[in-house]
Amino acid sequence: MPSTSYPGPGAELEIKLALPAANPAGLARQLARLPALARCKPVHQRVDNIYYDTPGQELRAQRMALRLRRVGEGGALQWLQTFKTSDGGDLALSLRGEWEVPVPGPALVQTALQAAPPWQKLDPNGAMFAALQPCFGTAFERTAWTVRRRDGTAIEVALDIGQITSGQRSAPICELELELLAGAPAALCDLARQIAQHIAVLPLAASKAQRGHALREGTLYTPRSARPLLLGREVSLRGMVQPVLGEMFAQFTANLHALGQCDDPELAHQARVGWRRFRSALRLFRAVLPVQAQPSRQGLQPLLSLLGGLRDLDVACTQTLPALQGAFVAGAAARAPRWQAMEQAFAQAALLQRETVRRALREPTVGAALLAITLWLDELARPEAWGAQDISGKAVRHWVRQRMVRLHAQWKKALRDSTHAESQHRARILAKRLRYNIDALRPLLPARAQRWLQQARQVQADIGASRDVLQAGLLAQRLAVDGGIVEFLRGYAAGQAGAPLAPPVQGGV
Template sequence: MPSTSQHGPGAELEIKLALPTADPASLARQLARLPALARRKPVRKQVDNIYFDTPAQALRAQRMALRLRRVGGDDAPQWLQTFKTSDGGDSALSLRGEWEVPVPGPALVQAALQAAPPWQRLDPEGAVFAALQPCFATAFERTAWTVRRRDGSVIEVALDLGQITSGQRSVPICELELELLAGAPTALFDLARHIALHIAVLPLAASKAQRGHALRDGTLDTPLRARPQRLGGDVAWHHMVQPVLGEMFAQFTANLNALRHCDDPELVHQARVGWRRFRGAVRLFKPAVPAQALPSWQGLQPLLTALGELRDLDVACTQTLPALQNAFVAECAERMQAWQAMELAFRHAAVQQRRAVRHALQAPAVGSDLLAITLWLDDMSRPQAWGDSPGLPGKTVRRWVRQRIQRLHAQWKKALRDSTHAESQHRARILAKRLRYNIEALCPLLPARTQRWLQQASGVQAGIGASRDLLQAGVLAQRLAVDRGIVAFLRGYAAGRADVPWASQLPGSV
């Protein structure tokens, strides 16, 4: 996540927002009605870009992008060559290096890159430039408003609708970019919040260039899994808390964005994992974070509930029920027919619930809360935000983290001692997840013995989770009014599994 305290020449501070709407054609009209944009005349233009990289993807490896942009009509086209560098973060809010110059025509100009210090460091001998070739293209209509505020700030609001294309593959572009042209970053944040109150948005970390590369590689909708940060032993508070939380939040939002148009059940799972990791780490860090109030995520609750219900159906369809089919059918044709009818009912319910999730993503409250969290995380990236935090402990980060994990482990041990009924088992499982996720995220700061705790917590999570999945399959089967014999079978199987002493199977003493 970038610090927004500096915004100078060669820098581009912007917020990117995906627009999860069922009616992209109406977006320009919706935006034009917003009070902040209503009295400003938009400028429309067709934008065509060609992105370049080497066969070994030298620019992509450095999180850089180089493009040729064509604007204007066929009678008087204009060409711009743009070189961009990334801030290295995974946030919708980005502070990037940008060097853009007019060029005579549809060909790269090497001399135009020499004004960019990062390019000079990357390619002092010109070998990279000589190896450049077209990779993918984007074509979109841009509708842009220039917002001049009384405080002197100037912001461009750009609606982009079109496509990214690589060979025979394509993916739609439907996004909003807010770029700060002049003034303080707070003006950018205020306008973004104003838009999010009225129009459904999702923070979008991946640039068009990043999505183009992923489209070309066939990895565009690959579920994003946890990628714990590499933390040094003498890390400062803002260099520990903000990157850890930012990575977790990025996992959540990246999978949400992919869920808009991909049916992979793993996206649902990884989105929920990302959110639970984030929420658990916020709870762990809460005594030490700056005094500013945590942003509310009440507006996310309908989406989170819908995701949970979809995950239950996905697990039943892909894991629980396939594993039990032979035990129920037992080579009986009549039972096989009933089982197949039940599977069809579950798949239909999953399709309907996936639609419900996508509908929930279109609620402005979701984007508004996600944007508030994005800006809160950015604020925590600045050292000065921590200067007057009354909760900041007077001890090293490593020592404080170890004490917090030890405290969490003690809470988990206490919950395990009373895990004989469903409610207490659920609490033990929740604490196991929190312990596991936080140990994984903070591993470089923790002693070796916590790896044993991690293994044990993972075992408890899996054991209780498997029993819970069986029980939930029976509940869903009854709700979907499937064959009574199957409902009874699922209940009986779940009851038998509940008698298994899962806790005794853990390696060693907890």
């Protein structure tokens, strides 16, 4: 939790949740029926924003945003100028700097920014203000409830439905923002949990400003890959564990959010990579995590299973089958139509599976589990959660090296008998864990650890190629495609299986 009380003027503590609803128009009614909101009178507003930055996107580079907002209509029309800074985190729960002031009309007012100390430091001579220009806009209908409790707690719950626009490009807005107006942050988290029990949510780390810049560049739904952190050699245990886990979980949730809007097969792949990285790091850090219980991941199991099925189909459609077409058709052109019919069956199955994954994202149990992990990760960022066990510097580096040596030993044991399918599968899983953790903790490991990383990648690729062909054969049988193609895929997979894997590199970290 960022604090034990309301953050005060110049700060905004909020939880942002995307709403993957099939019918956004009905969300306001659903929310109004929730016990926590049922006695609160909703306020409806039309909100239009214009976001500004310099041609070099200097505000974006600093994770800052400046917008001009028009609220209401007619006699109730009001213009607001808002400057925001970021806490630098990557979670849906954020503590941001915020300075908002009324302005006379649809133009930025330089003097209104002087109340924000970060702006004074950023633009002492006014040169940046002079370079500001409109970048993109947002327009949405806001339905807001203010939840007040007897202890003085006040929380605004705002439902925003509309669009982000940049030139000819647009993207939907369908999200819920919970902002603490007064009281303790624990109340904010409790209310978010209550809502997530009934309404499907996805924790959303990216602000409207961040998504607007991405839309402008055409990268809004670009798959998010791993972003290893720059960990200093004197990093503390808390400073290592929480950011590493947070980055991995952010990869998972960001790709899930994009998957709801885009058909790029890489999104499902990177979502699964993010989750496997997160799970691998949890195993690595298990012995040093604070006593507080980890949230249950049971609610995610159906979604994870569906994602695995989608990835199998996507790999077959985009990699395995195109690579094998020539071998099947070679010397027998009459086989081509049979292969094409099989590819169409796979493509249709992938399409249906992707829609099934999206329906799973609309289940409240999924969002409740994701929110629980988000709030747990925020707890891990608090010094008081760690106490005296928060070691740093050389002690952290020694602990990391010892853990990697132990993991490497487990991997070597699995590789000793790599001719058996079960052992190969375990060797591949351990190769992934070794690879993910070395990648994430690279700054704390000696350079020679890269030898293990390179070989782990090779082993993973070698076993994966054989597994992909075998899986394509199983899928072909399940889809009842041409029997001759099924036998061809089985035979090809059998020809790849059984080759021993390269022995692991010797030597310690």
